Amino acid sequence: MWADLDIAELEEVSRRVVTPVVEAMMRPGELTGVDVGVGQPPAWPCDADDTVGVPIVWVHLRAADDELVVRLGATTMERWRAEDVAVALEAAIDDWVVVSSFGWGEQRQGPAELPPADDAPGVLRF
Numbered sequence: 001m002w003a004d005l006d007i008a009e010l011e012e013v014s015r016r017v018v019t020p021v022v023e024a025m026m027r028p029g030e031l032t033g034v035d036v037g038v039g040q041p042p043a044w045p046c047d048a049d050d051t052v053g054v055p056i057v058w059v060h061l062r063a064a065d066d067e068l069v070v071r072l073g074a075t076t077m078e079r080w081r082a083e084d085v086a087v088a089l090e091a092a093i094d095d096w097v098v099v100s101s102f103g104w105g106e107q108r109q110g111p112a113e114l115p116p117a118d119d120a121p122g123v124l125r126f
Contacts (some may be wrong), residue, residue, distance in 0.1 A: 003079035004117050007072065008034050013043075016115050017061055017072070024111040026063075030102055034108045035064040041069045059089065068096040068100045069097050080119050 005010055031078050035042070041058035055075040062069045070092040072085050078085060090110035097103035 001021070003081055005080045005082040005085060006078060007080045008038070008055075008075040008078070009115040010057065011071065012059060012117075013085070016082050016117065017089060020111040020114055021086050021089045021093065024062070024096065025097070025108040026061075031040065031061060031063050033060070038075060041071060052053065061093070063100065063102050066096070066100045066102065082117075086110060086114055 005016060018034070018036055022031070036059050038055050038057050041043070041056060042060050057072045058077060059068075059070045059072060061070075070089055071091065073080050087110075093110075094108055097106055098109050
């Protein structure tokens, strides 16, 4: 599909990308928190942000002493391909897990497929 995800719709991003990717790549009980938001990402140095003034959709994952913040995309581009956003999130989580205290040396796989745009809303389950 082409440009099937409205990145500014956080519920859609959570349901179609974040939930399936996180559930496929993380084991039950590993995460202590998951947040999806828009704006300045948490724990992201302001001077490192090359998109000052552009609202960014981000995911913040926490697991014991480890945390990961992934910028998913700018809201200035209305539509994105869900598959592209998922691949970027999968790569970031895989890079994080392999050096984390909970998954040292492990590589993880993302979901085989993503929910379609017209699917019923989902909920993060950990």
